[in-house]
Amino acid sequence: MQEAVDALGYHPRASARTLRSSRTHVIALALPRPAGQRNAVDGPFAIEVSDAAVRLGYDLLLTTSQDKAEGLRRVALSGLADAAVLMAVDMEDARIDVVRELAFPAALIGRPADEDALPWTDLDWEEAAALVVSELAAAGHREMVYLAPTEAEVVARRSYALRGIAGATRGARSTGAAVTVAHAVDDPAGLARRLRVLLTERADGGAGGRPTALIVQHPSAHHHILTSVTDAGLRIPEDLTVVVIGALPGDPAGRRLPRVELPVETLAGEVTRLAVAAATALHETAAGDVEAGPRLLADAVGHLLIAPALLPGDMPLTAPRA
Amino acid sequence: MQEAVDALGYHPRASARTLRSSRTHVIALALPRPAGQRNAVDGPFAIEVSDAAVRLGYDLLLTTSQDKAEGLRRVALSGLADAAVLMAVDMEDARIDVVRELAFPAALIGRPADEDALPWTDLDWEEAAALVVSELAAAGHREMVYLAPTEAEVVARRSYALRGIAGATRGARSTGAAVTVAHAVDDPAGLARRLRVLLTERADGGAGGRPTALIVQHPSAHHHILTSVTDAGLRIPEDLTVVVIGALPGDPAGRRLPRVELPVETLAGEVTRLAVAAATALHETAAGDVEAGPRLLADAVGHLLIAPALLPGDMPLTAPRA
DNA sequence: CTGTTAGCGCGTTCAG
DNA sequence: CTGAACGCGCTAACAG
Numbered sequence: 001m002q003e004a005v006d007a008l009g010y011h012p013r014a015s016a017r018t019l020r021s022s023r024t025h026v027i028a029l030a031l032p033r034p035a036g037q038r039n040a041v042d043g044p045f046a047i048e049v050s051d052a053a054v055r056l057g058y059d060l061l062l063t064t065s066q067d068k069a070e071g072l073r074r075v076a077l078s079g080l081a082d083a084a085v086l087m088a089v090d091m092e093d094a095r096i097d098v099v100r101e102l103a104f105p106a107a108l109i110g111r112p113a114d115e116d117a118l119p120w121t122d123l124d125w126e127e128a129a130a131l132v133v134s135e136l137a138a139a140g141h142r143e144m145v146y147l148a149p150t151e152a153e154v155v156a157r158r159s160y161a162l163r164g165i166a167g168a169t170r171g172a173r174s175t176g177a178a179v180t181v182a183h184a185v186d187d188p189a190g191l192a193r194r195l196r197v198l199l200t201e202r203a204d205g206g207a208g209g210r211p212t213a214l215i216v217q218h219p220s221a222h223h224h225i226l227t228s229v230t231d232a233g234l235r236i237p238e239d240l241t242v243v244v245i246g247a248l249p250g251d252p253a254g255r256r257l258p259r260v261e262l263p264v265e266t267l268a269g270e271v272t273r274l275a276v277a278a279a280t281a282l283h284e285t286a287a288g289d290v291e292a293g294p295r296l297l298a299d300a301v302g303h304l305l306i307a308p309a310l311l312p313g314d315m316p317l318t319a320p321r322a
Numbered sequence: 323m324q325e326a327v328d329a330l331g332y333h334p335r336a337s338a339r340t341l342r343s344s345r346t347h348v349i350a351l352a353l354p355r356p357a358g359q360r361n362a363v364d365g366p367f368a369i370e371v372s373d374a375a376v377r378l379g380y381d382l383l384l385t386t387s388q389d390k391a392e393g394l395r396r397v398a399l400s401g402l403a404d405a406a407v408l409m410a411v412d413m414e415d416a417r418i419d420v421v422r423e424l425a426f427p428a429a430l431i432g433r434p435a436d437e438d439a440l441p442w443t444d445l446d447w448e449e450a451a452a453l454v455v456s457e458l459a460a461a462g463h464r465e466m467v468y469l470a471p472t473e474a475e476v477v478a479r480r481s482y483a484l485r486g487i488a489g490a491t492r493g494a495r496s497t498g499a500a501v502t503v504a505h506a507v508d509d510p511a512g513l514a515r516r517l518r519v520l521l522t523e524r525a526d527g528g529a530g531g532r533p534t535a536l537i538v539q540h541p542s543a544h545h546h547i548l549t550s551v552t553d554a555g556l557r558i559p560e561d562l563t564v565v566v567i568g569a570l571p572g573d574p575a576g577r578r579l580p581r582v583e584l585p586v587e588t589l590a591g592e593v594t595r596l597a598v599a600a601a602t603a604l605h606e607t608a609a610g611d612v613e614a615g616p617r618l619l620a621d622a623v624g625h626l627l628i629a630p631a632l633l634p635g636d637m638p639l640t641a642p643r644a
Numbered sequence: 645c646t647g648t649t650a651g652c653g654c655g656t657t658c659a660g
Numbered sequence: 661c662t663g664a665a666c667g668c669g670c671t672a673a674c675a676g
Binding site for chain 4: 334335337338339340341342343
């Protein structure tokens with residue numbers, strides 16, 4: 001058989017197979033791209049999801065559209081994919097309504113406000129931030145700066161940004177440490193300026209003294225955070241302890257600092273599994289029963305919230321100098 | 323009409339359309355991923371190619387396989403895409419033979435040894451390296467280090483790596499400057515060590531004195547190059563001029579240094595155009611004439627070699643101190 | 645120019 | 661158990 005296949009060069013047409021079986025063996029990755037924004041984690045996620053899909057016998061269709069929901073709707077309606085994986089999830093995400101309305105199988109990388117709407121998986125950003133704050137407090141730090149994602153991310157109600165800030169606030173409350181939440185800016189010069197102000201010239205009149213720890217949740221800032229801090233005239237870790245949240249595994253830039261890594265491979269594998277599971281479940285049930293589809297998708301919402309782990313860098317958490 | 327479409331919620335099935343018309347309106351992006359390697363430019367390229375494809379009315383299928391050629395062959399044979407865009411091109415790339423054998427329309431990001439095999443587009447890496455060397459020489463530098471991509475990239479005969487090195491060598495010959503070609507390592511600590519040796523403890527006995535300029539072609543190293551150099555005890559630009567080749571536009575890390583940027587958007591747009599052109603040409607001709615396909619694809623090989631531009635950073639090219 | 649029909653290639657089903 | 665035929669949804673080609 002196989003030799004005949006090879007000899008004749010025969011290969012089934014995917015389109016005919018799909019037309020007949022109504023399965024595409026394709027997963028769509030919905031990657032919204034606000035004009036002009038560059039997100040360092042998009043690429044790695046896309047590649048890992050693709051790998052995970054291949055392992056499950058699926059191909060990956062990359063859907064990048066300015067208008068978040070439009071591309072996804074088109075893909076679902078034209079039957080280009082069996083399921084969708086949604087990246088860069090907002091608290092209330094328009095795409096969630098779209099896939100529910102169309103009864104289209106989907107899974108999210110990111111934890112939306114309505115946790116039972118769709119299957120999702122995410123790092124527990126809130127717990128990560130709270131954990132770092134409390135570990136730093138335990139090491140003796142009383143004044144910290146939490147450098148959250150940019151203002152734009154917060155305005156967009158991006159899930160990871162809001163949850164990170166919530167965790168930092170909770171950590172501050174439960175430990176009694178003073179945590180100033182600031183927003184990153186993409187421009188490195190601007191970021192350096194902001195850090196200088198935050199770390200050396202306390203705007204609040206210096207009620208509690210100079211901050212001794214900096215927590216950085218903005219992924220794009222990880223690379224130049226050291227330079228920025230050094231430029232501000234501070235030595236690490238003598239003057240300032242720096243901890244990174246959401247560092248990419250294998251990223252050399254983050255390896256020196258204590259950090260909570262973003263488990264890209266795990267998240268990608270899990271979200272793909274969830275998406276494929278929803279697709280197969282729908283396919284097996286929807287035969288003849290048009291009501292069953294939406295009901296089934298609503299019931300089969302699994303979650304995986306990944307607990308944060310604080311990894312030591314080359315330089316471990318340091319106690320502030322007296 | 324449109325209101326009827328919206329009201330009835332009708333949308334044509336892509337699979338039926340494809341089966342009938344033998345056009346998928348999908349472009350495959352072949353992104354080989356040697357196990358465990360992370361390439362910083364893959365993500366941005368994938369996203370830009372996706373955007374370019376959408377603009378031309380195509381969707382993008384991301385094909386990441388360990389075995390470079392196998393995924394591509396499957397996509398072509400099963401008719402999942404109308405054309406392929408090939409990334410991370412080697413001088414003699416196995417995938418080139420595959421698409422030619424199958425008469426499958428394809429275009430490359432990268433300049434292969436056989437320039438007439440397929441349409442391609444690339445930054446002129448050779449000219450970029452030669453340009454930087456000669457500009458540095460003109461500024462008075464006599465001893466330079468060219469930090470090329472890793473040994474592994476060279477062994478794989480990756481096009482951009484070999485051409486960059488060739489350009490550095492040519493630049494050295496034509497200017498009389500001494501250019502030491504070294505290979506980057508992915509481990510940042512190892513890189514720092516290597517740089518220290520190269521920049522301060524010349525292994526050749528110091529025949530020509532300490533290097534006064536460093537040219538970095540390794541994309542992954544751009545982020546921590548400043549830190550590594552600073553750690554080696556050298557001040558920029560007083561002790562050493564650093565120039566970066568292949569920096570990503572908009573990457574904050576590279577913006578401070580003089581650099582030749584990798585025009586990701588242009589390359590992505592152009593390669594997508596080439597791929598779509600090949601696909602439509604094949605489609606229009608192949609009707610009934612089985613011979614015409616391969617002939618046509620062989621004839622329609624357009625190229626675009628992008629001339630490098632040396633951009634000033636915050637700190638312009640500096641003459642070496644006497 | 646508009647309406648009708650055949651068939652793209654596969655998987656499933658039904659008859660032999 | 662093996663083989664033929666039907667139909668998935670669309671578009672191109674053809675007839676009116």
